[in-house]
Amino acid sequence: TNSLRFVVNTVDPALKINSSGNVEIGGAAVSQTNRTLAVASNAEANLAIETHNDSTSEAAGIRFYKSGNTGASPQVVETDDNIAQLIAYGYDGTDYACSATSVKFAVDGAPGSNDMPGKIIVSTTADGATSPTERLRITSSGGFQFSNGLFDEKVNITAGKLSDNTNIDVNSGMVHYFTTQESTTSTPNIRGS
DSSP states (O other), X not given: OXXXXXXXXXXXXXXXEETTSOEEESSSOOSSSSOSXXXXXXXXXXXXXXXXXXXXXXXXXXXXXXXXXXXXXXXXXXXXXXXXXXXXXXXXSSOSOSEEXXXXXXXXXXXXXXXXXXXXXXXXXXXXXXXOEEEXXXXXXXXXXXXXXXXXXXXXXXXXXXXXXXXXXXXXXXXXXXXXXXXSOOOOEEEOO
């Protein structure tokens, strides 16, 4: 009387819609309660979104929408508001209470009409900790902010005269290393778009 169940050759429902409108797909036990949509499996649980018969350059996508109001009328989101997030949990022998990693998509500045600055925040949980800590932030201006001081970047190494390599394109790598015995003076052009 409180749910709609689809059963395929098993006592476990392949699709369950309960009285609250929540959907469970797969027939396996859902690890956590209060899930609007749950895909559970005793093997692999995969969600596939496919685009077929499309001659354009568009592809399948997942889109997140958020407004800043709890009522029926949407309001402008504010700086640092989380718009969407991906969180990964693993069973720790007790439960799924602690997440290992998260990726958050947030507002990076004051939004305006047709103006939505954004940032991506990547967090990981340290050994012995119970919650993720921010490790990397990509800002609305395209900058990278590392919280632990570590930095890995492609390095372009040039062995030869600097005067023969005056154009330094930072698009192909932010770190350039020149090694030469040349003693003449040269003026490099640092370029990027």
